[in-house]
Amino acid sequence: MATLKALVVAGGGGGGCLGGGGGAGGYQYDAAFVVTPQAYSVTVGAGGAGGIDNTSPGTDGNNSVFSTITSTGGGGGGSNASAPSGGGSGRNGGSGGGRSSTGTSGGAGGTGTAGQGNDGGDTVITSPYPSGGGGGAGAAGGAGSGTVSGGGGVGTANSITGASVTRGGGGSGGWRDSGGASGTAPGAGGGGAGTGDNTTGGAGSANTGGGGGGGGYRASPEAFGLGGAGGSGVVIFSFVTADFSALGWTVTGGTITTDGLNTVHTFNSSGTFTITGVVIAAWARSTEIPFRSFAEHKVISY
Numbered sequence: 001m002a003t004l005k006a007l008v009v010a011g012g013g014g015g016g017c018l019g020g021g022g023g024a025g026g027y028q029y030d031a032a033f034v035v036t037p038q039a040y041s042v043t044v045g046a047g048g049a050g051g052i053d054n055t056s057p058g059t060d061g062n063n064s065v066f067s068t069i070t071s072t073g074g075g076g077g078g079s080n081a082s083a084p085s086g087g088g089s090g091r092n093g094g095s096g097g098g099r100s101s102t103g104t105s106g107g108a109g110g111t112g113t114a115g116q117g118n119d120g121g122d123t124v125i126t127s128p129y130p131s132g133g134g135g136g137a138g139a140a141g142g143a144g145s146g147t148v149s150g151g152g153g154v155g156t157a158n159s160i161t162g163a164s165v166t167r168g169g170g171g172s173g174g175w176r177d178s179g180g181a182s183g184t185a186p187g188a189g190g191g192g193a194g195t196g197d198n199t200t201g202g203a204g205s206a207n208t209g210g211g212g213g214g215g216g217y218r219a220s221p222e223a224f225g226l227g228g229a230g231g232s233g234v235v236i237f238s239f240v241t242a243d244f245s246a247l248g249w250t251v252t253g254g255t256i257t258t259d260g261l262n263t264v265h266t267f268n269s270s271g272t273f274t275i276t277g278v279v280i281a282a283w284a285r286s287t288e289i290p291f292r293s294f295a296e297h298k299v300i301s302y
Contacts, residue, residue, distance in 0.1 A: 002247060003032040004239035007160050008066050009167050010045040010094050010116075012191070012204040012230030013074035013134060014058030015212035017051035019088060019100035020077035020109070020123075021134035021141060021152045021171030021186070021194060021201075022230045025061045025209030026094025026116035028071050029158060037249060037277040042066050042235050042267045045073050047204055050212050050227025054080040057100075058212060060093050064233040066273070074230055075110035075120065077134055077171065077214050088131075095135030095153065096120035098173045098214065101144060102129065109141060110134075121150035121173065128179030134211035136189055137168030147181045149173035152211055155189020160238045161266065162259030166190075167208040167234070174201055174214030174225060186213070190231050198223035204231030207268045235267040249277035 010025030025045060045062030058076030065071075075093030078100035089107040090097030095117030096110025101124060109120030112135045121132025123144030130144030136153025144150045152170030159165075169189020175181040175196045183194045190208025195201050195216040204210030208231045215225030237254075241263045244251060253273040254265040265273060 001034050001036045002243055003034055004237050005160050006030045006033045006066060006069065007158055007236040008064050008069045008071045009209040009233040010064040010071040010073045011047040011061030011233045012209045012211040013061045013076040013093055013097050014048035014050040014230050015171045015192060015201040015214040015227030016058050016077035016079035016100050017054045017215045017227050018080035018174055018217045018224045019051055019214040019227055020090045020098025020120060020131045021173045021214050022048065022058045022077045022211030023074035023093045023095035023097045023110055023120050023134040024117055024136045024155060024168040024170050024189065024191065024211050025074045025233045026071035026113055027137035027156055027168040028069055028116055035275060037275045040067055040273040042273050043270050044235055044267055045233040047230030047232050048076055050201060050229050051079040052226055054224045057091055058097060058227045060091055061230045064235055066235050071116055072113045074211050077227055078107065090120035095137065095170055098132030098134045098141045098150060099123050100131045101125050118153050128176045128181040130175050130181060131173030131214050133172045134170030134191065136170040136187055141170045142184055144173055147179060149175040149183045149194055151184030152186030152191035154187030160236050161264050169210045171204060171211035171213040171228060174216040176217040178219045192228040195225050198225045200226045201228030203228045206232050207234040209233045237265045237273065238262050247277055249275055251275050
C-alpha cells in the first residue's frame with residue numbers, strides 16, 4: 001500500500017430568488033490517504049440550480065465521493081417567500097445557504113457540516129430586507145445588515161496541483177433596488193455575486209464548489225431576479241511519482257499532470273481512478289510459520 005493526497009469538493013448550492021447566497025460544496029482534504037491497487041469510483045457533484053421563483057429556495061448541490069470520503073453538497077439559499085413562517089431560511093449542506101429576509105421572524109442561515117464548511121449568513125427583518133451570504137469552506141457567510149446584503153464566505157486555499165487555488169467560496173446574497181440597498185462581493189473561492197435588480201444572480205465557478213449568488217428585486221414594474229446556479233465540484237489526487245513507480249504501480253484516470261516530483265490526477269467530472277500493480281500476498285504451508293521463503297508467497301496482479 002501507499003499514500004496520496006486527496007481533495008474532494010462537492011457541488012455548490014444554488015442562490016435563492018430574491019434571496020440568500022448558496023452555500024459552498026463540502027470541502028475535505030486528506031494529506032495521507034492510504035490506497036492499494038484497485039479501481040476507485042470517483043463522483044464529482046454538480047452544482048445546484050438557482051431558485052426559479054420567490055416561493056422556492058435554491059437547490060442543494062450534489063455530493064462528491066471518493067472511497068470513504070463523502071463531501072456534502074452546498075445548501076441552497078433561501079428565497080423571499082419560501083416558507084414565510086421560517087423567514088426564508090437557507091438550507092443546510094456542506095456549507096449552509098444564506099437566509100432571505102421576508103419581514104417575518106424565525107428564519108436563519110443554513111447549517112454547515114462539521115469538518116467541511118460553515119454556516120450561511122442570517123439577516124435582519126427590516127426594510128429593505130437584505131439577504132445573507134452563503135457559507136464558505138473557510139468562513140461563515142456574511143449577515144445582511146441595515147441596507148447591505150451579506151457576502152459569501154471565503155473558501156480555502158490548497159496547493160495540491162502545485163499552484164495555490166482557493167475553492168469552496170459561498171455566494172453573496174441578493175438585494176432590492178430600493179431604499180438605498182446594496183450588496184457585498186463574495187469572498188475568494190468561486191462563489192457567485194448577488195444582484196440588486198431582476199437579473200439572475202451570478203453562477204458559482206465550475207469545479208470550485210462555489211455557491212450561486214442570490215437574485216435581486218426590481219420594484220417598478222415588479223420583477224424578481226432568479227438565483228444563480230452553484231458551481232460543480234472537483235476531486236484531485238497527488239502522489240510522489242517515484243513511490244508508486246518503486247512499487248511497480250501504474251495509475252490512470254482524470255486529467256494527468258506533473259508537479260515536480262509529483263503526479264496529479266484531476267477529475268472535473270465523474271470517472272474511475274485505477275491503480276494497477278503487483279501485490280505480494282502471504283501464503284504459508286502452516287499457520288505456525290507464516291513465511292518460509294519467497295517461493296512460498298502467492299503473487300497477485302491487479
